[in-house]
Each structure stands twice: as structure tokens, then as C-alpha cells.
Amino acid sequence: MASAKPRVKVPKTAAKDEVITIKTLISHKMESGQRKDKDGNIIPQQIINKFSADFNGTRVFEVDLEPAISANPYFEFSMKVPESGKITFTWVDDDGSTYTEEKSIEVTG
Amino acid sequence: MMKFLMAGALGSVAAVALVTAAAAQDSTSIGVQGLQTEPMELVIDDQKMMTRVAAPAGSPLSEVISGWEFRNPGTRKMELDDFDNPAFIWVDQGEALWSTVDGTEGKSCETCHDDASESMKGVRAAFPKWSEAKGKAQALEHQVNECRTERMGAEAWKWESDQMLGMTGYVGLQSRGMPVQVQTDGPMQDWWQRGKDLYYTRIGQLDMSCANCHEDHYGEMIRADRLSQGQINGFPTYRLKWQKVGSVHRRFKGCMENIRAVAYKRGSDEFTALELYVASRGQGLSVETPSVRQ
């Protein structure tokens, strides 16, 4: 895959203070830095090293990733929804690129 | 014995191990013994997949079983949910490509085929298919490139490229849940027979045929791997080992190389014939594309 593509699964609505399950995935080789090419040279490490989820600007969940996380890093985690708002997801690549995705959630009832 | 002496040390060890079948198991008891500690049904998006069907008359198998049934609970679970299934990274790309204009004619797949969920329904379930224009059997990848080069004025995609995997995954998805149903008579009869011959011919340093593992010993362990029937109803599949989606011909190639044979090429007549034959062995199974395998 030329550039990493994020996918996130967030329910569209939630009750106030309901704890929802969020799933995220990003396409990325997660080159571990342990593999060698045909000539015996180490293929340099390139991984997503950080993932974070913020709700209305507040950090809710964060992961520091090592090369031992599988390719196409997948995370499932929870979040308590206090009010309607926006969840921002950010992935940081070793090469400095950042990838983001945003989902809105509405508190009903 | 001469063959064993001639084969490499590892080759002969492997061959002997297979013959003794260390962890032998009744091949008809999948889902009951061994690693299948969590029986579950393959239901995706409220649609139940047929993963075990009665073998049609004349089939060498007693029951036709999808590769899904042979995998560990963790692997099987990954296919239950389209979000958990990493293959959808490629399917999403295929979906985007479907409506992307490409080539000199200013067309996209959508230009001619409109909504894929309607026009592509049942397509993958019937491939490989006879092409009257070409006078040969074609795999889905051949068909995609035929459309691209001859109707779109676009460049052909490489067999194992992300675009081709994405497109065959996306098109395949539109047949998910439908029974595999390939034509094996008429002009396809010769291709089917050729595929059958390839399936049963011993090859390579290890001197084994597809049937030796997938017909004679499915359900048993080959070292620490549980042998399946070698069905292809879920391709292209996300293989945990590859950490990406891969094609049928890639899998065929890998198997041949494991037997220390010189593999045919992706897209070759041999692999197309073999794909047709192997598909016919899975007649009736639900298309699971894109599946998750080990």
C-alpha cells in the first residue's frame, strides 16, 4: 500500500455516559527492522509508533507501538461518552507522517 | 527408496514424517476433536455461510469442507466481522478503483458495469470461466485485465498488485454467500481434465501431488499445521503469514515450491486449469471472499 489508510468503527449514537467499543485499523507494513533483503542488508525499520484517540480535544487512549505489533495494526478499546462530540484518531509513522481520522458521535436520550 | 536418497536431507525427513502422519486424525471429524475447541458458525453480516456441504455425486471427497473449518478459533473469529477482517483494506481500495476513471477511453469499471453489488453478483462464484473471444478458460484476473486493456485503454495490472487484489476482492465480495458453481463441461471439459491431471500428478523433489495432502490427509497435522481440503472458495484471502491479501495462483505457487518443484507462473494455463478443477471440488461451498486464513 503506497500510503497508510486508516479505518475506524465507532457507533453513531450513544446514551449519556455509555461505554462504547471502538475498533481501529490502519494499513501499514510495520517493517520490523529485523528483515534482510536479498543482498543481506537490513531493511530499515519503519513502523507506526504511536496511536491516539482524543474526544473533543481530550486524550482518552494512547498506544506506544513496537515492531512486535503485527502489520496493519489493529486496536479495540473502550470510551465513555459524556456528551456529543468528535473523536479524533491519530497514527504517527517513524518517517514523521501522521494519519488522522475523525468520527462524530451523538448522545441521544 | 532411491528417490529419498536423492532428495535433500530435509526433503526425505519431511516425506517420512508425512507418511507416518505423526498426529493422525480421523479426517471426517473436523469440528469435534483436536484444536476445534470452539465450534462456531460462519455468519457474516447476518448471512450464514455454507462451510460444509454434501459432496456431489462422483466427488472423491465424502464431504466438502471450507478451509475456514480447519483453522484455530482466533483465525476463524477474524472472518466473522468485516471490520476485524484485514482483507477489507484491499476491498476498500478495490471499491475506490471501481469508480476511478483510468485509461485512454475515459472509463471506469462503473461506466459499463454500474453498481457492482448488482452487476457483479454471482460473477466470482462462476470463475474460472470460458472466454469465447479468447478461446480459453480465464481466471477473474484475466477478465479484469481484458476489460482494462481492451475496453478502457488502460494498462494491465500485475497479478499480485494491490490494485488487482483489491479489485478481485471487491468483485468477489459481491458473490459472498453464493455457492461456488463453475462450468466443467463443454469447452471447459478439457481444461477441467487438465486441472485434474495436475492435481493428481506427483511432482517435485518431495514427489507429492495436491491430492496426497488435501485429499488423503485433510484434517491431519503436517508438522504443526492442520491440513485443509485445499478449497479456494475464499480467495483472494488475507493470510496471517503473508500479512496481506493474496491470490489463488500465489498459493498454488507456494505449495509447489514447498514440494521443491519449479512452480508454474501466475496466470499460466496450468494454474488456470488447476484453479478450475480445484474450484469444482468446492462446488456448493459459499464464496467467502475475502476470507482469513493462516
Place this chain on the structure above:
Amino acid sequence: MTFTRREALGLGAGAAVFLATGLRLDPAAAAAEDTMKMVMEFAGGQEPAAGKITLSTPEIAENGNTVPISISVDSAMTADDYVESVIILAEGNPNPGVATFKFSPMSGVAEASTRMRLAKTQKVIAVAKMNSGAVFMDAKEVKVTIGGCGG
């Protein structure tokens, strides 16, 4: 034989010798020690207690490239009492570090799942650190198989 997964995680010359001759170089002891050092560092010098945290792993990983794991910590997750972070370590990998999950009271529950790479059969360790500084640990042995037909 192509041990692709092993190449991917670079077990290197030592492992190649082991595979070829069957001689044990026994890096197991050294690896366990390194991992415990990382645990103690994360735990701020105190030895983690058992309980509170549950690490779920498959008993047998069908492929070491992609092993689903999850952690769950028994905590109310209130502003005063919550799980600050959980570290995952793989004792037998070339580098034991796998991931560090950081939670907040807004997490609702201290649960997370991911997929990891395991170079071989080994112990996977999860350590939870509470905002109070209390530390808990769980460990599971995961068998990692080498398939018979790679492809």
C-alpha cells in the same frame, strides 16, 4: 527450509546454528532476565502483584505473524482510581517490548485488544500500573507453530 517468520523477526546466526545442529544456545535465561528488568523499570522498582489484570492469548498461535491478544484490568476507572498504563512484553522475541497502552478515566473500562508478532513459543507478559502506583501482572504461555506448508 524457508523460516520466513523467523527471518522477519531476525533470530539471526544463533538461531540458525540451533536449527541446523540442534544445539541449545539457551538464550532463554538471558531473555527472561532482560524482560524482568523492563517489568521492574515500568513498575518503578516494586514487584508487581498478581490479580486485577487478565491477559488473554490463544493457547496455540496458528501463525506467529498475527496473534490476537487482549488485556482487561479490574478497575472502576474513576478520576481517583484508574489504570494509567499497561505494558505488554514478549519474553522470547528479539526485543521484548510490544506495546504500552495508556488509559484515562474516560476510557470507561481498562480493556484493549490488538494483534502481535511472536517469534516462537514463549511467555507473554502484561503489567498494569494504577494511578496510585500499584502494579499488577499476568503472564501466559503461547505456543507458536511452524506450519508444514508455507506457500
